[in-house]
Amino acid sequence: MFHLLVSYQEWSSSGGSLANSRVYINKDEEPGSSFYTNGTLDTSKISKYPALLVTETGGDGMQFARVAHITQVVQSHNETVIQYAIDSSIAPISNNDLENYPTELHLGRFGLSHTHWRVCDADLFKLLLHNQQKTLITSKVFSIDAIYAQDRNLVSVMMPFSAEFNTVYTSIQAATVAVSLSCVRADDIWEEHAIIQDVVNIIARARVVICDCSGKNPNVFYEAGIAHTLGKEVILIAQSKDDIPFDLRHLRCIFYLPNTEGLEALSQSLQTKLRSITGK
Template sequence: MFNLIVSGGGWEPHRDSFGSGRVLEYTDAAIAQRFMPNKVLDINAVAKLPTLFMSETQGAGNQVAYVGTITQLKLSGTDFQIEYAVDPAIRPIPNSSLLRMARELGIEEFEFSRTHWAIKDADLYKALLRNLYSDLPTPKVFQLSPEPANNRMVSAMMPFSAGFDGVYAALGAAAEAVGKKCKRADDIWNHDAIIQDVVSLICKSSVVICDLTGKNANVFYEAGIAHSLGKDVILITQSADDVPFDLRHLRYIQYLNNGEGLQQLTAKVTDRLETLAAGR
């Protein structure tokens, strides 16, 4: 089951209000009785359901909906005050896409143009997965790992050279300082093609550190993959001149490849990893 809340005026970020007179419209009678016994909304019960926050389809019909959860709900006068969080892992969904899967979601076409709150007896996430995510572009030269990312894994993308062994050790120390483990592709051999090991490592990592030193084409390619997969990426380099033009708007850590410089690199990467962990 899921909440379908359709607003005529769009949705303000994180909090909004909704008129109590239209709560549980177009909801099966048995479901309405379950969640609104004696015509009093069971706030705790509805807050546990995933929610589709939709705007009424108007004009050109380019409105989008968001999937999230209700974090706080209270009745104030004749309106419910809603605080909510949008799921960052689910991209905004055009109303036109929802219309194509309306039958599967139990939504009537007229509901797209009426402000109301309904509870639908359908699996929202399964419908979205089947209709919106099964047709995503599929890479042809490697496969993305189906395994979820490990929050304790950090990967290092750098040139395969003994000159970077000290850098790798410094990154490993930074990862250990925050309770994580750092790996690079030459630590593993699970596939015949090295690019598959690299991509699998990126997929499984919570953070990807890319050393741009020397303008290494492989590292640039791997940084692009990590960015495309939505990973948190930490860019490091020994020379600012090695940062490509398309990445110069992003912050990076510059370091010296000597004892003191690597100690400073460990400290700066540790700070960044702690910041990223705090923001999750």
């Protein structure tokens, strides 16, 4: 068994709370009754089983769940306060992956879009292992661990580094600022010895990746492939239809002219697309 705790607000690093009406642990029937002593939730009984902390799908926070161990539960008249320790040795699992297990998680018609605490009669670690075996992606060239530290407000830009694209990048930055997002490209940072690792890190952390295919730059094509493999929202832009490789021509692309009017139109088109993706 394990505890499934879903909250609209992202769970903090050590504790949170739920309204008592959202605690779906029935003290009058199993398995819920085994967690009560004299009609009150008993921390010593609850802590015997792991917990899965989930931010609601569409909620305020990263859409990844963490495994934790509950250390204290205190109920007042209106709410239940839960303290816990997150197990950092276990990789987070995405909401999308969790929703592939509706039976094990007892997901109703609201899926993970409903704040509550329930007890699931399933082996959490078996579920996590099964999911890991199914979705594990590894590389001998770089690490993708940054995917577990995603920034919901980050837009990463893949484009040629030549000076002629500086005004294009400025237009992209203006679009992201207009929708309350931040923007970064690989030459803005230097965190790793290998530049490819910096590039992969900002792709993995980003909510959206913008790829400028202008000039048929092979690096951008490679980076677009990484972004698609990691399941990112990818926006393709280019100055000409001929810049788009055959394997990407089935995807929508924003075409622009590298002049003042064209770059303003690009910025407006990106704002529209980013608002559509983020709901901002």
